[in-house]
Amino acid sequence: MSNSLGKQFVITSFGESHGSLVGVIIDGCPAGLAVSEADIQHELDRRKPGISSITTPRREEDRVEFLAGVFNGYTTGAPICLAVWNRDVDSGEYEKARLLPRPGQADYTAGVKYGGFNDYRGGGRFSGRITAGFVMAGAVARKLLYAIGVEVLAHTVEIGGIAARPGEPDKIRETAAKNAVHCADAEATEKMIAAVEKAINEDDSLGGIIEGIALGLPVGLGEPVFGSVDAELSKALFAIPAVKGVEFGAGFKAARMKGSQNNDPFAIKDGRVVTTSNNAGGILGGISNGMPLVVRVAVKPTASIAREQPTVDIGKMKEATLAVKGRHDACIVPRAVVVVESMMAVTLCDLAIRAGLIPGVIK
Amino acid sequence: MSNSLGKQFVITSFGESHGSLVGVIIDGCPAGLAVSEADIQHELDRRKPGISSITTPRREEDRVEFLAGVFNGYTTGAPICLAVWNRDVDSGEYEKARLLPRPGQADYTAGVKYGGFNDYRGGGRFSGRITAGFVMAGAVARKLLYAIGVEVLAHTVEIGGIAARPGEPDKIRETAAKNAVHCADAEATEKMIAAVEKAINEDDSLGGIIEGIALGLPVGLGEPVFGSVDAELSKALFAIPAVKGVEFGAGFKAARMKGSQNNDPFAIKDGRVVTTSNNAGGILGGISNGMPLVVRVAVKPTASIAREQPTVDIGKMKEATLAVKGRHDACIVPRAVVVVESMMAVTLCDLAIRAGLIPGVIK
Amino acid sequence: MSNSLGKQFVITSFGESHGSLVGVIIDGCPAGLAVSEADIQHELDRRKPGISSITTPRREEDRVEFLAGVFNGYTTGAPICLAVWNRDVDSGEYEKARLLPRPGQADYTAGVKYGGFNDYRGGGRFSGRITAGFVMAGAVARKLLYAIGVEVLAHTVEIGGIAARPGEPDKIRETAAKNAVHCADAEATEKMIAAVEKAINEDDSLGGIIEGIALGLPVGLGEPVFGSVDAELSKALFAIPAVKGVEFGAGFKAARMKGSQNNDPFAIKDGRVVTTSNNAGGILGGISNGMPLVVRVAVKPTASIAREQPTVDIGKMKEATLAVKGRHDACIVPRAVVVVESMMAVTLCDLAIRAGLIPGVIK
């Protein structure tokens, strides 16, 4: 396994779904950043299930605990360790996963790779629950970015094929954070909620698309060729369970455009060089160009569905069926919004430090 | 800059478009692998322009030269250094790029980031030409993978909005390698060629989509969470200039499917666990599942077009226009096919070594 | 800060002397290794103070707690998180350190580097207490090495200028582990104890030298040039607070020998290639040669002494004096023996995995 990400602002993820805790260590965070448990909790709460009719009734009372690296309310320069303890855990249902791997999950591959020693309860290390660690790290990263004028926002732009109309940052801040699907388009929101409710009734699940935006980035983040903004962000985003695609700016649509349409013309606005369109999604040659960074992330439908599915009995090596019981979100997209924001924040912090844009001590 | 990729099989890219050479170092390649200049040259030639009516008339006689790490026809365990020397270089046209950044290129961002000291000739370090190094590394990686029964294939599946029908591996091997657009669908090939010719006539350019496939992968590659197969591959693929999107298996389509459709059912075939569909693209929980690995890469249309485009004069800080002269591919997709294959091979080698699947000495 | 070490078997150290805990994460440990809390506790107890007349009367009841990565008594392949909670903490004395930096300690440099935000209580992140994390990681590493027939041993060879006679492995195992100074030479042991008692009475402190030995190493560990056995071990050993020198084999004495004396002649013994002397300390060209690996580590005298010392008042920028109160070991060498062993074990595990000598699943 390889559970660390970043070069100068390095996060290390640890913990399992049904073990003692889920945590994260942040190494390389500058000293002097004010962080409170409330700052972290605020982001964690955005990931919380059970906040609407369409999320799992599981009550995860995730309370962040600071285990190291923060003293008198400020980061010290030492590694920061943040954790949430696991509670309300029911592992009974998962015993099956050992022998009847759930389709669309890591049960089978992890079982082979780790010789059956992997903690299979609740998906163990492969559970979406580990993203609580991502969110805690993201909460710190977000505060650091704020110190250099950068804001990271994400919102749901599609669920079950229902697409939202493009949303402005203000709208995203106001609306998306509050409604059950974290979508900035009120009309689409209603349809999305209805679609998820339908999926719940059909013992099925839905996927969707999340858009992440970073505002206020200076020109110059990104360490090409292999530390480019897009390379580093995509790596971080594909580490989120259920992500199957990542695109920047016009993304796959750019493949269908002509050069004359896709090239963003340069212009001057308020004495600054800008582009008049943003098909590049804020990245040229792997380096931020000062325009909003725009990334879209495809999230597959939740793999755990109550419907019966074909699988195999690994012990007997014969075909079998499985209906996944337990409490699962029929659509993980709304809860993943803050996770996308978090991984963006973590990666942009690392790149900003690497580019010399964040000092070693925050004042 | 950050020009190394990988953890155990590490490539370091160097060189510029109009400097002395373009090269690559491979560190961590097992000893005892037979490699000849012909092996490398064969892959390099697939990247060569000037092989058809639709590629640039530039004649890049890229001859690989072994500078280190190979002795008596075998790798020695030492770092392998491979290079192609630059010839047929005409830097005159590029002087402009200093002050009139080309839209869709790195001229502007690199100029700001490196304080104007970057080598701007031919895009310098940001030129597509650096992918010659990727291809040389890929040629070695491909031979290593072959030793464990893994084959990597790529082909063009879309150009200018013209999509190819799905292609079988045999078809890809036979057809795609030979035609001008590296597409396995003869009918689509003709249309794609016509579309590119039209773009040339209109002083414009086209993008497209490349599909990469890895066959024969064992279960167990991938080091979750941050060294997962998808995270590592996406990072490598986004380092290819002009790539704007990466998706695995059903990719963005998965976002529109229901769980019951998207989950790949497990079954047993010839005594092995398989899935009866492959929406996962061969990856579960970031680990290879033994099915074909499938990735699709969106390539934007070539930014350098002869048509006049709005830009800014950086010196005078006022708006201006620019028509990019020089010899550019109107569609880079066909030449990028071998680059996608190469970055896949390099990344899969690294993951295979990290998973203990390739020994330290090949026999 | 940079708190991770290793490439494939990676430890991340976290926690502070007077914070909540001191811990370590091990990422990359193969699955299937049996580890119990007793295994870890056994090593931790060897580091415990208060076990003899010459160590600090502080009672650190360090009980290891498994927070992640172990399930049903076996490693799972997931990151292992081990911690000891801090108790019996008295931070009062340390308030001074903010303004009156203790000579020979990190107070001054950390204060400048982290802008005064560092946790100064008990030295915070710079306390010898963080080596509890090293020891916990070492306990796991040691079990892994054992699985491939490698044993790591350390013993005190000098304290306060009193040198022990060379000790054989059997002697070290039997004697060194038990006596108060962890020395295999009974006669020297008595003198060392007397010397430390004298230092205590004089409000002073002593340093010494620890020798580490690894037995059973196969030929081939080490990834030259920068991942050589000596380069990697020295890096790990200099991370132990108070270490000021590291030498392999004949070490500094080799500088005074002739080539004809220092070169270890090759010979054949029991069908194996051996050397008839071991001035190389088991390393040729940065690679293990199958002979015992021998390293010696110089440990400076404890910096915290009750005697009055000159320092400066950082607030007033004027000279001052300081007598360090608190409970400190007058000689840290005996407690550092297990720390040296641990860092050796951790580093050798990493190198063994990198060389393909430890499989991904232990059976």
Added chain:
Amino acid sequence: MSNSLGKQFVITSFGESHGSLVGVIIDGCPAGLAVSEADIQHELDRRKPGISSITTPRREEDRVEFLAGVFNGYTTGAPICLAVWNRDVDSGEYEKARLLPRPGQADYTAGVKYGGFNDYRGGGRFSGRITAGFVMAGAVARKLLYAIGVEVLAHTVEIGGIAARPGEPDKIRETAAKNAVHCADAEATEKMIAAVEKAINEDDSLGGIIEGIALGLPVGLGEPVFGSVDAELSKALFAIPAVKGVEFGAGFKAARMKGSQNNDPFAIKDGRVVTTSNNAGGILGGISNGMPLVVRVAVKPTASIAREQPTVDIGKMKEATLAVKGRHDACIVPRAVVVVESMMAVTLCDLAIRAGLIPGVIK
């Protein structure tokens, strides 16, 4: 193999003794640094053999060639590739090394590790010749350090047991650079030269000790715990072939001192905090403290001696003897002085960039 060193200022070493070239890539060097071939050549020439009666008569006309990363006399931010081509190569003598491994060399361990595929000619990748790459990288690093007021100096302090009296920086700059043994003490110099001449006559060789000093370092370099100044420097220094020991400040002598002697008292001088002694060698808690950084490196006697030595015939697995012909330095210490300086410069650059002390563009 693992041939890259550093995190932000990363050098990658490549090439073999009797291959095409020896080279180095520097990745992460800020843009805008003026570097000329003369700058590099000046340092390379200090490593040159044949400059006195006591070095090998081999005439290595090492001319640096810039292959990438420098444009119009300035670094561009792109990876810098520097090389010297191999000439005057006589590989005949080395064929033996395959079957009769030279005592004290890597022939045996490399042969086993790389399955006999290693380039054994002249020691191949294990030759001291690869340090030409270290010196080229060091020449660039040195210029960067100069830009922030840091100077790195090294000199010979012992050869064959003959110790020099302590040397002041001025003396080192003036004298050590010029005489045949790079020693700042004229009296010791004569004795050292005589000792080396005697060793040559006896077909034997001598080792020695080199002291490296860095002046002008600000407080704050070093990323504890594993990126501390001492940990990183020791790793870099042990990568130099023949180095068997590294110590900082009082080093092994500190092990014999009392705390009250070894602790460096703080004082104020010219409004700055200083220490009145420097047993710490400029490092407290792994962080530079503003005093001169002092490191000493033990170099073993040259392993290649013309005298007959016992070895084994690997093919027949029986004991044999070997006299190493060829042109070898009887004492490598003088030529290693600039190599020690270079590795210090490279490491301190990396740490300075990591600490935010060197900007991304030099002006």
